[in-house]
Amino acid sequence: GTTKPMFETLLEHYKVMAYCGQLDQMLPCVFTSENYRTWKWNGAEEFLNTTRFP
Structure with missing residues (x-):
């Protein structure tokens, strides 16, 4: 199975x-x-549009 749906739910409610x-x-x-x-x-x-730094 995949944990993707669970992780997406976490992202909606918590800072991860x-x-x-x-x-x-x-x-x-x-x-x-x-x-x-x-x-x-x-x-x-x-x-996805945030600037990232190495």
Whole structure:
């Protein structure tokens, strides 16, 4: 199964910090960051258009 619907519900009601470790072998950052773009929630547009810094 997927946890996506549960995570989207959390995003609607709580501030959430999603962290990706550069050396994560189980779930590489590139896949995680691509997944962020598929989340459906009220703050998605602002989240996707925010300037990010390395």
